Amino acid sequence: MIDSTVVELSRLQFAATAMYHFIFVPLTLGLSWILVIMESVYVMTGKPIYKEMTQFWGKLFGINFALGVTTGITMEFQFGTNWAYYSHYVGDIFGAPLAIEGLMAFFLESTMFGLFFFGWDRLSKRGHLAVTALLALGSNLSAILILIANAWMQDPVGSTFNPVTMRMELTDFAALILNPVAQSKFVHTVAAGYVTGALFVLGISAWYLLKNKHVEFARRSFRIAAAFGIAGTLSVIVLGDESGYAVSESQKSKLAALEAMWETEPAPAGFNIVAWPNEEKQANDWAIKVPYMLGLIATRSTTEVLPGIREIRAKNKERIVSGIEALKALDVMRKDPNDTAAKDTFEKHRADMGYGLLVKAYAPDVSQATPEMIEQAARDSVPKVAPLFWSFRIMVGLGFMMLGLFIVAIWLSIYNTHKKHPLFLKLFVWSIPAPWIAIMCGWFIAEYGRQPWTVFGMLPTHLSASSLSAGDLLGSIAGFVGFYTLLLIVEMYLMFKYARLGPAALQPNHA
Numbered sequence: 479m480i481d482s483t484v485v486e487l488s489r490l491q492f493a494a495t496a497m498y499h500f501i502f503v504p505l506t507l508g509l510s511w512i513l514v515i516m517e518s519v520y521v522m523t524g525k526p527i528y529k530e531m532t533q534f535w536g537k538l539f540g541i542n543f544a545l546g547v548t549t550g551i552t553m554e555f556q557f558g559t560n561w562a563y564y565s566h567y568v569g570d571i572f573g574a575p576l577a578i579e580g581l582m583a584f585f586l587e588s589t590m591f592g593l594f595f596f597g598w599d600r601l602s603k604r605g606h607l608a609v610t611a612l613l614a615l616g617s618n619l620s621a622i623l624i625l626i627a628n629a630w631m632q633d634p635v636g637s638t639f640n641p642v643t644m645r646m647e648l649t650d651f652a653a654l655i656l657n658p659v660a661q662s663k664f665v666h667t668v669a670a671g672y673v674t675g676a677l678f679v680l681g682i683s684a685w686y687l688l689k690n691k692h693v694e695f696a697r698r699s700f701r702i703a704a705a706f707g708i709a710g711t712l713s714v715i716v717l718g719d720e721s722g723y724a725v726s727e728s729q730k731s732k733l734a735a736l737e738a739m740w741e742t743e744p745a746p747a748g749f750n751i752v753a754w755p756n757e758e759k760q761a762n763d764w765a766i767k768v769p770y771m772l773g774l775i776a777t778r779s780t781t782e783v784l785p786g787i788r789e790i791r792a793k794n795k796e797r798i799v800s801g802i803e804a805l806k807a808l809d810v811m812r813k814d815p816n817d818t819a820a821k822d823t824f825e826k827h828r829a830d831m832g833y834g835l836l837v838k839a840y841a842p843d844v845s846q847a848t849p850e851m852i853e854q855a856a857r858d859s860v861p862k863v864a865p866l867f868w869s870f871r872i873m874v875g876l877g878f879m880m881l882g883l884f885i886v887a888i889w890l891s892i893y894n895t896h897k898k899h900p901l902f903l904k905l906f907v908w909s910i911p912a913p914w915i916a917i918m919c920g921w922f923i924a925e926y927g928r929q930p931w932t933v934f935g936m937l938p939t940h941l942s943a944s945s946l947s948a949g950d951l952l953g954s955i956a957g958f959v960g961f962y963t964l965l966l967i968v969e970m971y972l973m974f975k976y977a978r979l980g981p982a983a984l985q986p987n988h989a
């Protein structure tokens with residue numbers, strides 16, 4: 479029997495390290511392109527203030543980048559230490575984009591990182607601008623390669639299970655790279671990073687304006703951040719819609735849980751603006767619904783039907799029964815590779831094999847699975863509704879709030895009326911954490927919404943973990959959380975220190 483405590487602790491450790499790491503990543507993505515914009519203006523105009531802006535915001539970028547690298551390295555080691563069977567089962571596929579990221583993108587951004595800081599007096603203006611652009615490109619290239627790997631877990635295209643090696647194998651590298659889920663995740667994720675960088679610069683600049691410090695520096699930084707932020711926020715909203723469409727194609731269970739849609743509705747389905755999901759009753763106690771909206775957004779049509787949770791579970795139950803037949807045939811094939819009847823049975827049920835593995839949480843020998851076990855496995859095949867439902871609405875609500883903030887910021891910049899509206903400036907300062915909260919909600923939706931799968935439809939999470947003890951995991955979790963919290967404290971201390979100093983932080987005595 480699978481030790482569920484070990485699995486849950488392994489999930490908790492990976493979630494904790496991933497969320498700590500992603501405190502740093504979006505700011506790196508966003509600030510990198512803001513630096514490109516500022517330095518481009520410096521090269522075009524020759525005005526020293528834009529060089530000063532690039533160097534100051536670059537200093538904050540450097541602090542964040544260094545700590546982001548430190549927290550990111552650990553995550554890749556965890557695949558081998560905490561998720562050994564997962565690494566064995568899908569390593570030939572999952573490892574490819576991660577290896578490319580480490581060998582190409584990471585080395586590119588690391589090299590350009592050094593040249594950015596130490597090349598100001600050694601490179602021409604245009605040469606240094608090229609370095610800054612390559613630094614931003616490297617950061618974004620790292621993101622797309624990591625998201626390609628993650629998207630394959632969401633929609634395992636271009637691969638097949640080999641019954642001889644008992645592993646997943648890559649059959650189409652182009653399909654892996656061009657996975658529609660990867661494309662939508664990449665543009666949505668990096669755009670969210672752009673919003674994070676923009677609101678970070680906007681909020682700190684607003685603080686300078688409130689304090690009447692570094693006014694000209696702050697006004698110009700504020701203007702660039704406002705323009706970049708509104709473009710980034712609109713991209714997040716538009717591309718978030720595209721990401722939702724990709725989910726409706728590949729993970730109907732996630733979409734149904736996100737929308738608390740328990741029953742299949744006639745097309746086009748309505749959208750629950752707010753509701754109170756009741757998991758026990760498998761119904762909403764109450765809901766405020768907009769007719770037709772979900773169907774139009776998720777399917778781009780008025781005729782395509784979106785299945786509800788009850789229908790999805792019923793279909794998954796059928797797939798579980800079929801998957802059990804595949805696993806029983808696979809067991810016969812391993813004992814007698816020449817058994818043609820077993821091969822025929824396996825090929826007939828191959829597509830459902832992963833669903834049969836869900837039963838192993840209750841019956842190590844799937845041939846001994848009872849109807850009750852199969853029913854429980856079918857219930858497990860759709861994640862809990864309330865956490866996903868509310869996380870999605872928090873994320874969307876914050877997205878539209880930030881769009882409003884950037885619109886106001888553009889208006890203040892156009893009319894140069896910052897000082898007349900101190901309440902807005904204070905709001906910009908206090909809103910700096912908003913993109914991080916929205917991003918964490920987004921990652922929770924992506925990863926929790928994939929459950930109970932590590933690789934959707936192929937490998938259940940409960941089979942992916944290493945054979946560790948709960949004590950080992952508790953000790954490592956405590957160590958990681960303690961160390962990462964220390965790094966976060968260092969990050970916050972340095973960011974607050976140099977942000978308070980402003981451009982004065984560029985002087986040698988403040989290095």
